[in-house]
Amino acid sequence: MRFWRIENWSRHPVAVQREVLQELVTAAQYTEFGKKYRFSKLFTLKEFKRNVPIHEYDDIKPYILRMMEGEPNILWNTPINWFAKSSGTTSAKSKFIPISEESLQDNHFKASKDVLTTYYNNFPGSDLLTGKGLVIGGSHQLNKMNEDIQYGDLSAVLMQNTPFWGQWLRTPELRIALLDEWETKIEQLARVTAEENVTSLAGVPTWTLLLLKRILEIKGKSTIKEVWPNLELYINGGVSFVPYREQFDKIFGGKVNYLEIYNASEGFFAGQQSPDDVGMLLFTEHGIFYEFMPVEEYGKEHPQTVGLNKVQVGKNYALVVSTTGGLWRYLVGDTVQFTSLNPYKIKVSGRLKHYMNAFGEEVIVDNSDQAIAIAAEKCGVIVNDYTAAPVYFSEKSNGAHEWLIEFETDPEDLNRFVLELDTALKNNNSDYEAKRHKNIALRPPIVRALPKGTFTEWLRTKGKLGGQHKVPRLSNERDMLEEILSLKSMLVHD
Numbered sequence: 001m002r003f004w005r006i007e008n009w010s011r012h013p014v015a016v017q018r019e020v021l022q023e024l025v026t027a028a029q030y031t032e033f034g035k036k037y038r039f040s041k042l043f044t045l046k047e048f049k050r051n052v053p054i055h056e057y058d059d060i061k062p063y064i065l066r067m068m069e070g071e072p073n074i075l076w077n078t079p080i081n082w083f084a085k086s087s088g089t090t091s092a093k094s095k096f097i098p099i100s101e102e103s104l105q106d107n108h109f110k111a112s113k114d115v116l117t118t119y120y121n122n123f124p125g126s127d128l129l130t131g132k133g134l135v136i137g138g139s140h141q142l143n144k145m146n147e148d149i150q151y152g153d154l155s156a157v158l159m160q161n162t163p164f165w166g167q168w169l170r171t172p173e174l175r176i177a178l179l180d181e182w183e184t185k186i187e188q189l190a191r192v193t194a195e196e197n198v199t200s201l202a203g204v205p206t207w208t209l210l211l212l213k214r215i216l217e218i219k220g221k222s223t224i225k226e227v228w229p230n231l232e233l234y235i236n237g238g239v240s241f242v243p244y245r246e247q248f249d250k251i252f253g254g255k256v257n258y259l260e261i262y263n264a265s266e267g268f269f270a271g272q273q274s275p276d277d278v279g280m281l282l283f284t285e286h287g288i289f290y291e292f293m294p295v296e297e298y299g300k301e302h303p304q305t306v307g308l309n310k311v312q313v314g315k316n317y318a319l320v321v322s323t324t325g326g327l328w329r330y331l332v333g334d335t336v337q338f339t340s341l342n343p344y345k346i347k348v349s350g351r352l353k354h355y356m357n358a359f360g361e362e363v364i365v366d367n368s369d370q371a372i373a374i375a376a377e378k379c380g381v382i383v384n385d386y387t388a389a390p391v392y393f394s395e396k397s398n399g400a401h402e403w404l405i406e407f408e409t410d411p412e413d414l415n416r417f418v419l420e421l422d423t424a425l426k427n428n429n430s431d432y433e434a435k436r437h438k439n440i441a442l443r444p445p446i447v448r449a450l451p452k453g454t455f456t457e458w459l460r461t462k463g464k465l466g467g468q469h470k471v472p473r474l475s476n477e478r479d480m481l482e483e484i485l486s487l488k489s490m491l492v493h494d
Helices: 002-011 013-027 032-036 045-051 057-068 101-122 154-161 164-168 182-193 205-219 242-252 365-379 414-428 430-439 454-461 479-493
Strands: 082-085 096-099 132-136 140-142 150-152 198-203 233-236 257-264 267-271 280-282 288-294 317-323 330-341 344-351 383-391 400-407 446-449
Touching: 002 013, 002 101, 013 045, 013 288, 013 317, 057 082, 057 096, 082 154, 096 101, 101 154, 101 257, 101 267, 132 182, 132 205, 150 154, 182 205, 198 205, 205 233, 205 242, 205 383, 233 242, 242 365, 242 383, 257 280, 267 288, 267 317, 267 344, 344 365, 365 383, 365 414, 383 454, 383 479, 400 454, 400 479, 414 430, 414 446, 454 479
Parallel strands: 082 150, 132 198, 198 233, 233 257, 400 446
Antiparallel strands: 082 096, 140 150, 257 267, 267 280, 280 344, 288 317, 317 330, 330 344, 383 400
């Protein structure tokens, strides 16, 4: 029955989205926001887009602060008792995304069930539910502004609200899963879960690898399959899995299915239907109305968006959502590309503010992830993490891209790695290739190998160790890169 419903909304996405928008506007028409923008008078998508402006977080922050103090009927018509604290890595400021009961039931939990349903449809003989699921999530704490209102990383909010039967299928106990101090948490996670029958894993690749390596140390084993022989599924999201695939294949040491999901604080947007999918199926019946802003519209006074019926495969769009949590025409900050229009499938291509375009090269995270993976494979190395930023023109030289890379083991020939990285970027980005032609605008990349642990230490200095936090891949400014280089010098000196 559930798979039939998935097929139904995936076959009629435009009509389903129209119904979702109508339900959202109707529900919120008597909220403060709904009254301000005359929701009760909006009967068409055209009117909705004309009346309601695109919002970024700072635009709705005053509303959210009032909601966190307990004021009702501000952005949404039902009580908001939970807020997901965002895991942004480039800013010291935190964002608090409202989570309503509808957000939990009609979006996050419903989408999770749909991912599980499609998995069982692909693997009807699966033993997934005969063991435990390990979710490597964030921390959780009480919001001191109001004892009735709580916040935490999205994963922690979801764990806290999981139905009682879900607790039976999960490891470890909630007390450990929600620990705030990350290093203590990793140690306790490793010691407890190493003794369980874990059949599925979910988490950001970086922190999942850290946990798996510690488990191998504790158990004295060389592969995870020796510890968890029934492990069959790893669900990943948050960053591209491409640079990590080889590491996971090696550490698992046996057949494990990989599924990518797109589950952000703002909503559970998409998930792979099968491990072989290029893109993730867009969840159109899950309490979220989608618009897609061509990236060239970003920054304009009145940016234009398009609906599903006008999107194109391969084009970069900024994701704009209206949700059952009270986000209205909200710019998530991620960029996506459609890989299929029947059904609608997407992949995350980067962040609106995470790119390099100092010289007109328009390098996005999708380009860099693919190039890093290709160079690593050709040179027989594993890349643990990386970031990059421009080197600007000077009197003596033209521009370049500077890459800071943590290798699992350093390449035998770093110059060859640089060449392969440069070649791969040229092959998958014609703008980069044009700027590299005869070194006219861009000279070859500068690659610096970092000591292992440098990125983890940088995240620690930012108070962003663990959970859903990750290192930004690309920046058009050098501030973060210079911080990491300074930290590297201190670590080497110590």
